[in-house]
Amino acid sequence: MRVAFFATCLGDQFFADSCADAVRLLRHLGVDVDFPDRQTCCGQPAYNAGHRDEARRMAEHTLSVFADHEYVVLPSGSCAGMVRCFYPALLGHPSGSRDVGLADRTYELAQFLVQVLGVEALGAGLAGRSVAYHHGCHALRELRVEDEPLALLRGCGADVVEWEADRECCGFGGLFSSKLPEVSAGMADRKLATLPDVDVVTSADGGCLLQLSGRAARRAPDRSPPFRHLASLLWEGVGA
Amino acid sequence: MTAPTRPNDYRAASVATLRDHPGVRDSVGSATRTFDAHRRQAFSQIEPEAWRDWARDVKSHALTHLDRYLEEAEKRLTANGARVHWAESADEALAVLTEIVGRRSVRTAVKGKSMLTEELHVNPHLERLGVHVRETDLGEYIIQLLGEPPSHIVGPAIHKSIDDCRRLFHRELGTAPDAEPDALAAAAREALRAEFLAADLGISGGNFLAADTGTVALIENEGNIRLSTSLPRVHVAFVGIEKVVPRLEDVSGFLQITARAATGQPIGNFVSLLQGPRRGGEVDGPEEVHVVLVDNGRTELLADDAAWEALRCVRCGACLNICPVYRQTGGHAYGWTYSGPIGAIIAPALLGLEEAMPLPYASSLCGACADVCPVRIPIPELLVHWREKAVEAGLAPLTETAALKAFTLAAEHPELYRTGSALLRWTPWKLGGRALPVLGGWMQEREPPEPSARAFRDAWKDGLV
Numbered sequence: 174m175r176v177a178f179f180a181t182c183l184g185d186q187f188f189a190d191s192c193a194d195a196v197r198l199l200r201h202l203g204v205d206v207d208f209p210d211r212q213t214c215c216g217q218p219a220y221n222a223g224h225r226d227e228a229r230r231m232a233e234h235t236l237s238v239f240a241d242h243e244y245v246v247l248p249s250g251s252c253a254g255m256v257r258c259f260y261p262a263l264l265g266h267p268s269g270s271r272d273v274g275l276a277d278r279t280y281e282l283a284q285f286l287v288q289v290l291g292v293e294a295l296g297a298g299l300a301g302r303s304v305a306y307h308h309g310c311h312a313l314r315e316l317r318v319e320d321e322p323l324a325l326l327r328g329c330g331a332d333v334v335e336w337e338a339d340r341e342c343c344g345f346g347g348l349f350s351s352k353l354p355e356v357s358a359g360m361a362d363r364k365l366a367t368l369p370d371v372d373v374v375t376s377a378d379g380g381c382l383l384q385l386s387g388r389a390a391r392r393a394p395d396r397s398p399p400f401r402h403l404a405s406l407l408w409e410g411v412g413a
Numbered sequence: 414m415t416a417p418t419r420p421n422d423y424r425a426a427s428v429a430t431l432r433d434h435p436g437v438r439d440s441v442g443s444a445t446r447t448f449d450a451h452r453r454q455a456f457s458q459i460e461p462e463a464w465r466d467w468a469r470d471v472k473s474h475a476l477t478h479l480d481r482y483l484e485e486a487e488k489r490l491t492a493n494g495a496r497v498h499w500a501e502s503a504d505e506a507l508a509v510l511t512e513i514v515g516r517r518s519v520r521t522a523v524k525g526k527s528m529l530t531e532e533l534h535v536n537p538h539l540e541r542l543g544v545h546v547r548e549t550d551l552g553e554y555i556i557q558l559l560g561e562p563p564s565h566i567v568g569p570a571i572h573k574s575i576d577d578c579r580r581l582f583h584r585e586l587g588t589a590p591d592a593e594p595d596a597l598a599a600a601a602r603e604a605l606r607a608e609f610l611a612a613d614l615g616i617s618g619g620n621f622l623a624a625d626t627g628t629v630a631l632i633e634n635e636g637n638i639r640l641s642t643s644l645p646r647v648h649v650a651f652v653g654i655e656k657v658v659p660r661l662e663d664v665s666g667f668l669q670i671t672a673r674a675a676t677g678q679p680i681g682n683f684v685s686l687l688q689g690p691r692r693g694g695e696v697d698g699p700e701e702v703h704v705v706l707v708d709n710g711r712t713e714l715l716a717d718d719a720a721w722e723a724l725r726c727v728r729c730g731a732c733l734n735i736c737p738v739y740r741q742t743g744g745h746a747y748g749w750t751y752s753g754p755i756g757a758i759i760a761p762a763l764l765g766l767e768e769a770m771p772l773p774y775a776s777s778l779c780g781a782c783a784d785v786c787p788v789r790i791p792i793p794e795l796l797v798h799w800r801e802k803a804v805e806a807g808l809a810p811l812t813e814t815a816a817l818k819a820f821t822l823a824a825e826h827p828e829l830y831r832t833g834s835a836l837l838r839w840t841p842w843k844l845g846g847r848a849l850p851v852l853g854g855w856m857q858e859r860e861p862p863e864p865s866a867r868a869f870r871d872a873w874k875d876g877l878v
Contacts, residue, residue: 180869180870182834184869185834185868185869185870186834186835186837186838186864186865186868187838187862187863187864187865188865188869189865189866189867189868189869189872190865192869192878193869193872193877193878196878197878208870208873208878210827210870210873210874211827212827213823213824213825213827213830214820214824214830216821216824218817218820219817219820219821220797221778221797221800222800222804222809222813222817223773223797223799223800223801223802223803223804223809224801224804224809224814224817224821225801225804227817227818227820227821230821230824230825231821231824231825234824234825310777310778310779310780310781311780314779314780314781314783314784315780341737341779341781342737342777342779342781344737344777345777346776346777346778346779348813348851349774349776349777349778350777350854350855351850351851351852351853351854351855352771352774352854353424353427353771353774353775354854354855354857354858355424355427355428355431355857355858356427356431356738356741356742356775357777357858358858358859359431359438359741360737360738360741360777361859363442363737363740383862384859386860386862387855387859387860387861387862388858388859388860390859390860391858391859391860394860
């Protein structure tokens, strides 16, 4: 099986190691990974801000980059949600045309591992580790990916600890975090105030992790727990 | 707290609330989570998806045949002996009151809880006419005494703590400084009872209007709407034109799904059905009943090929209760009658797009509201829809537009993108970040992110992965 890896903007610049871990993980599971180097941005920042024409241009570009791949895998629920949920209407092609195909061929990493590869257990590399999982809103409510990352973490031996606010928005929201920073920070504070005492906090979305870790560091630099991308934690879970 | 008067003040008002009134976030957070837990419990007892489909379909049908059902409702109400008024604007709606107040020499009025009358600014109008008007819903009563607008569709005093109420009632009604909630409610009941008995005019809104029988249906828990609609000699019900449903039988379903979504109850403690004035031989009810069908921007919303779906709203407040943005500040920061996600998607039509800014942006697009809406309004999509309209109208910030245009150009040219994104990675966040657009907003509240040592695409190219 061959997949195209779509690193996403934040993945490329801020989570390059986690992207590499995602690739290692896929290869470990017998998947050949391509990295089409003309890939850029899925267009979500423009789309969410109401700049539909710009979003459409980026969607057209992304469509052309991944036109021929059977599967496209992203280390981000939010960007995967953009492609799966909004590309068909944004590109306005009749159903059955290429864009609908891309929507159907696109997967967030944990979603791909469980739904396509049927992975149940990766290894025991997280045995004895307590983990808090933040459900990114778009993985949860656009992709309806909820149990997959939890099952994978548990499958690696992690103790996924209950977190009262695990399904509440962290306040990132892309440009929202910068347009209304005070309310956005208040939302992160609610998440952090309810965070249980764990070894590591993880999520399938880099944006959420930047928001939570950035706010935690501002509030209490000495007591900030480690925030790791799900891809890195799962690769560690393999125990290879 | 002083509430701002305009949505344009949203950011400043939200900052002021978070900074100066941290108790608001606690009160609102705790009350909305309780409401939401009750909603979840109540929906687990029914087949929620089938109910939501039904509610969406009936409302959409009514809205796409609005002229037919409104005319039918008017015909039936008139046959029942009620007087029907069509009000295109708030001024026209208020003129109905002016006429009644003059003709019937009205000096006192009691009001059941109604968001539409807040939207129309009924109270200040009556006060200008010299009428003493009293809110009779407990929450509305509290905020009327405080001189504040409602902070939530269902729980208007949601931003107040029990201690706020103790202080207020101690001052206004002479209750003990440490009175229990039951004692506070009893004191309000006693004060309000006298006002009910003396009132010349009763005013209410209307949750639903059944076309086939000409019935205005009202949901409540305290009995104040029952008294407001039955004790005074004259009753005026203000009903938004979007409230009409085809049949009284539909109302029966909507009463249930609305109560479950709003407070988690199978049905409100009281349901009042108004069809017209007291008939010969009846001992209760007003002599004169007026139903004012209010547009006030609703046909404009109906004409929008996407946002019209917001007119299905039954004003349950479920989207406010689940909204992490609303929970930070409560409703006042939004600067007009309807706050939270639903307010942000109707404001552009009811107030005008420019006046409504930046409410469509007051959301992280987390999508929680869409999952709880009992009539399946696609709220996040409509927030984006209004953002698109704002961009078309040139209301987006120039720096944002310029930055996104440049970003898009780069995204279409991978080499340019590679260089550009590397620049972003090497921006001296700590030194100059605060002065830059976007980064400045980030840096104000958070530590800068740690960029990767090299971009993934470069690592791949060099064969390091």
